Amino acid sequence: MKKTNLLVLTILSILSLTFYSCDKEDQETNTVDQELLVANGQIDFSNELDFNLGLDVATENNSYSSRTENTQMSFPQCANLSVNDPTPGVFPKIFTIDFGTSCLDNGILRSGIITITFDDYFTNYGSKMTIERTNYYVNGRKIEGTVVYENQTTDSQVPKWTRTVTNGKLITITGNEFTFSGTRTVQQTAGVSTLTLGDNIYEVLSGTHTVNRPNGTSLTVTVVEPLIKKYACNYISQGQLDLQGSFLDGILDYGDNTCDNQASYTHSNGVVYTISL
Template structure:
């Protein structure tokens, strides 16, 4: 799954914080704005780290176990597979540093363990060993339920997570928990990642060691095309510091426009 979208999300949340500050500042009730741009930036970074890491895990598994072609990984990523009985362990080792095709710089190891396929499903546990994504150390782990064919006849991954992300030059950490469901709706078995389309739903809660909390929930299914830099349609509801807003990704057109809706007012955000 193309993860350049998540770098774009970082810009969205920067605009998100500025717009909320402006709205609060102009209120007539003299309420003091408490919307932190710095915390919003950190929350966006956590999302980028998680989605980028999830892309690594899903892509690595699909390439090694499902015979997907046109590898996403450069030679600096070393894959090791071991088997004990019916159980497998897949280690993706990035060593002291490896730059992926999407520009992400990763270090350390991602570990996937899984047993046999049962009832068209495989449970994959994941964890990390001195792993970092774009200089953000990541610990914790979770579980992926890999469904090879859902009710629509498509592959689907349901991810449960509890991961802790650190920040460069800061003692603050963020723990994100929640789940995400991605249905692979187009491009299955084509032999290339360029024509893939995914439908994404889910929700997550990110709690920071400084007390800041942000909740995100997909309220209209997100549509992600691998050949487009950002999500092309769908809505995410954002809740933080007592504020609510909606991010509307559009009508399916591959463009760089996202609409942020707050208190009934629409703001056009240009990505990039």
């Protein structure tokens, strides 16, 4: 009798462990790390915002190309701009943009300092634009790291750059930290022949980023449909990213080319999440 009871208890224990294991796996499959999801979107937003800033200072100060015609730009009027040597054609050009403690422009609140260095005209093959951040905040989130754009243009009508991010860090408003790095390829698809920045459109063609938490959870982000970034819009307006991580497995979609701060994430189980950048 004791042997029978022992056998029954053993079988029940095994079944219990099996059901628990399956339940746990189902929970993990259905769990989405929404904080990491939003952090990834905010990182992309900040990188693209700083790219616009680089275009602004390069164009206004004749570091974009050897053309000297006047162009239109949207440099934040509440920021202070200085340069190491204003002489046209002399490089490196090192621009320091100081947003002070509070600079609100076009709905974006920034503070701190960004340094942008050009070693040649931005449109020349092999030239580099290096962006560095010092105590820099965007909408209350601290952004760190170095971003380098290296010109890889082979067709003058389609300017192209590789963008490499190193030592990136995002600290959220609540104090949570995320590190990030990676390389992407960017090309200009509109506005090449005009003298204004307003009609410029850029595409992020390919590349992979990683985003990590200090506790070890990570995310790999790969471009699967080119990201569309208009100079005239603060946000990525179209394109898709494949997100693969501990609790993320799906597609982030930036929409139908409408200029807004919204994106949607579709998890592998079909559940859709809306995120604000």
